[in-house]
Amino acid sequence: MDDNLADIRKRSISLMQNTAKTLDHIAQGVSQQQATTLRDRNDGDKGWTVLEVLCHLRDFDGFFRGRAIRILNEETPQLIRYDHEALAIERNYNGQTLSAVLTELRESRAETVKFFKELTPEGWERAGVHPERGHFTMTDAALQVGMHDVTHLEQITRILAEG
DSSP: OOOHHHHHHHHHHHHHHHHHHHHHHHHTTTTTTHHOBBBBBGGGGOBBBBBHHHHHOOOOOOOHHHHHHHHHHSSBOOOOOHHHHHHHHHGGGGGGGGHHHHHHHHHHHHHHHHHHHHHOHHTTTEEEEEEETEEEEHHHHHHOOOOOOOHHHHHHHHHHHOO
């Protein structure tokens, strides 16, 4: 295996681990009221709140892990698309409790990290078909988690800074 690819995978897993810790740190001192009222101004009145972003991270952590499990267990599976806007409404993201969502995200992330850490070299070589990206390797799946995390960490810190 290419040492660069092994390093990318290792760093991706490290980023996954650090995201939960970073979110806990950012959320310290954020009240339930702040989490449900401060919104992303980049999206106008429809911008998500901090709590909605955290719920999205929690749910998509599970979705990303589910896709990776399918890639591992099925032969080139067609991965499904998720409508994040519909989920926010259906699951009443802004009606949830900040502390519970953080706990659930932490637990989900521990499972996701464990999954990727336990992959064999053969497991890392598996792939599926992403609904938006086409051919999608297990390495792509790990990278997607990290990029998704970074995007939303920036969003949350910006919402809080502008609040």
